[in-house]
Each structure stands twice: as structure tokens, then as C-alpha cells.
Amino acid sequence: MNFIITGGAGFIGSHLAEYLVSKKHHVTVIDNFHVGRHDNLINIKNDIEIIKLDILNYEKLKKVVTNTDGIFHHAALTSVQDSLIQKDEYYKVNVMGTENILKLASQFGFKVIFASTASVYGNPKKIPIMENVTKKPLNPYGATKLRGEKLSIKYAKKGVSVIALRYFNVYGLRQNRNYAGVITKFLDKIKDKKPPIIFGDGYQIRDFVYVGDIVRANLSAMTSNLKTGFINIGSGKPTSVSNLAILMINLSGYEMNPVYRKSRSGEINESLADISLASKLLDWKPKTHLKNWLKKIMI
Numbered sequence: 001m002n003f004i005i006t007g008g009a010g011f012i013g014s015h016l017a018e019y020l021v022s023k024k025h026h027v028t029v030i031d032n033f034h035v036g037r038h039d040n041l042i043n044i045k046n047d048i049e050i051i052k053l054d055i056l057n058y059e060k061l062k063k064v065v066t067n068t069d070g071i072f073h074h075a076a077l078t079s080v081q082d083s084l085i086q087k088d089e090y091y092k093v094n095v096m097g098t099e100n101i102l103k104l105a106s107q108f109g110f111k112v113i114f115a116s117t118a119s120v121y122g123n124p125k126k127i128p129i130m131e132n133v134t135k136k137p138l139n140p141y142g143a144t145k146l147r148g149e150k151l152s153i154k155y156a157k158k159g160v161s162v163i164a165l166r167y168f169n170v171y172g173l174r175q176n177r178n179y180a181g182v183i184t185k186f187l188d189k190i191k192d193k194k195p196p197i198i199f200g201d202g203y204q205i206r207d208f209v210y211v212g213d214i215v216r217a218n219l220s221a222m223t224s225n226l227k228t229g230f231i232n233i234g235s236g237k238p239t240s241v242s243n244l245a246i247l248m249i250n251l252s253g254y255e256m257n258p259v260y261r262k263s264r265s266g267e268i269n270e271s272l273a274d275i276s277l278a279s280k281l282l283d284w285k286p287k288t289h290l291k292n293w294l295k296k297i298m299i
């Protein structure tokens, strides 16, 4: 099939592009290369089309999407911390950019998989989090993604097939260094023989899900008969940030202890996915265990 990945030169988008190529699909990547990199696509550069394009440029997008069977919409500004200061920019790209994709989907009839986030939940009353709980994002990044979800509902009512996948903390190789998640940050520190830095007391719970599992969920959602929905994609396994740091230090074999700093605003205390809906609707389950992956790359 013919698929487009917006944000396809970024971390998750580039893994998705590799996966779709391995499944013999034709892939077009749309990215403005704000943080995306050609290097991320080096293994498949001869098998895909790459178009440098901003998702805010509606007229140009329109020319590119005419023959697509579906768009995996991953282009976004993705830093929680930056979103606290660049609110307008985040709104433009994450809300207006998403509306452009949905508008085109209603015009041309293709399906959209929207990369949403567990940040839409804010601090949940209880974990694991089910999809239907109240959503109260703690930061502008989460708020823009929630707006994107609301737009999905609006366009679904007009007949657009759109599924929002709410990713929890995604890890894997090729994460952008500036916006990377905690695993990449700890890996970088430990590699330099420096102790990982923990913001807060380290008891905060995270749900770390491997990027290879994320890309499988995307293709399942795209090819399923399901037309709309909001679905958690996580590991379903809780890990505290302190335990993560200690595990990584132990695997490295270095003698060190994590360093603790004041917690940062806009961050969530506890995040853990209930993944039963993904299993039921997408026949999807995570396959990669965090400890096994860390062992593979650290030892």
C-alpha cells in the first residue's frame, strides 16, 4: 500500500518507515527537518520518497497526498519543557498542522493514525490508566495533543477514519538528543562515566515502551477495520525512575549513584498504561522487555 509518514525523519517516524518498507509498503516521508535527520533514514533512503515539507503548508500537502492509502501523522513539536515557553508555536504545529491532515483526509478519503500521548491524561487518579478517564494535561504539549484528539472526533463525525494512539514513554535508538526521554539521557551520561540525573525523588512511575512495539501498533491500527478510537500503547509495566537508573548503572558495571535534583514543573508523577483495549481492538501486545533491551545495548 501507499503510505505517508509525517515527521518520518524523526525518532518514531523513521523506525516506522523502516518497518513499513520491510513489509513491502511504499513509503513517503514528509518532514520539515526541524529536528528530523536524513541520517535516521539512511538504511532505507533508496526505498522511500522523502519530501521536505511543513505540515502547516496546506496547499503543498494537498499535492502530495492525492494517492495515499493512509497517513501516519507523527510530525509535531515534542518537548514538554519547550512547550511551556513556546506555546503559540506548539499550538500551530500540533493543532493546526493536525487539522490540515484531517481536512485532507476528509477530502481524499484516506485513513489517519494520529500519534497522541499519555500526556493527555495529566496526573491520573489511579494507575493503570484506562482510556476513558478524565483528561487534564499538565503542560501545553499535552494540551495541544488533546486538542488534536478533539479534532479527530470532529472529523470522524464527518466520516474520516482516524485512530489516535496514546504512546507512553517510548524508547529505542535514534532519539533526538535535545528532546530525548529519560532512558537516552541516562545512557548518554553513563556512557560518559557520569551519574544519571534524576529530577524529583525518583519514585515517579513510568511506562517504557519499545519503539519496535509502537510501529507494530501503528500498522495494526492502519490495517484494522476499526474506524475511530483512542488507544493506549504502552508496556503495561511500571518502572520507577530510580529503579531504572540503578538497573542501568548495574548493567554498566560502573560504580556510581544517581544524582537527585529538584523536580521540574509540568511533569507527571505516575504513568502506567492499561493496554487491554489495544489487545482487544488491535490484537497487539508489546514484545520487547526493557531489561532485555538494555542488556543488549549496554553489555
Ligand SMILES: NC(=O)c1ccc[n+]([C@@H]2O[C@H](COP(=O)([O-])OP(=O)(O)OC[C@H]3O[C@@H](n4cnc5c(N)ncnc54)[C@H](O)[C@@H]3O)[C@@H](O)[C@H]2O)c1
Pocket: 006, 007, 008, 009, 010, 011, 012, 013, 030, 031, 032, 033, 034, 035, 036, 037, 053, 054, 055, 056, 073, 074, 075, 076, 077, 078, 093, 097, 115, 116, 117, 118, 166, 167, 168, 169, 170, 171, 175, 176, 179, 181
Ligand atoms: N517519543 C515519545 O516518547 C512519544 C510519546 C508520546 C507521543 N509521541 C508522539 O509521537 C510523534 C513522534 O515523536 P518522536 O519522539 O519521534 O519525535 P521527533 O521530534 O523525533 O519527531 C517529530 C518529527 O516531526 C518533524 N516536524 C516537526 N514540526 C514539523 C512541521 N511543522 N512539519 C513537518 N514536520 C515537522 C520533526 O522534524 C521530527 O522529525 C510525535 O507526534 C510525538 O508527540 C512521542
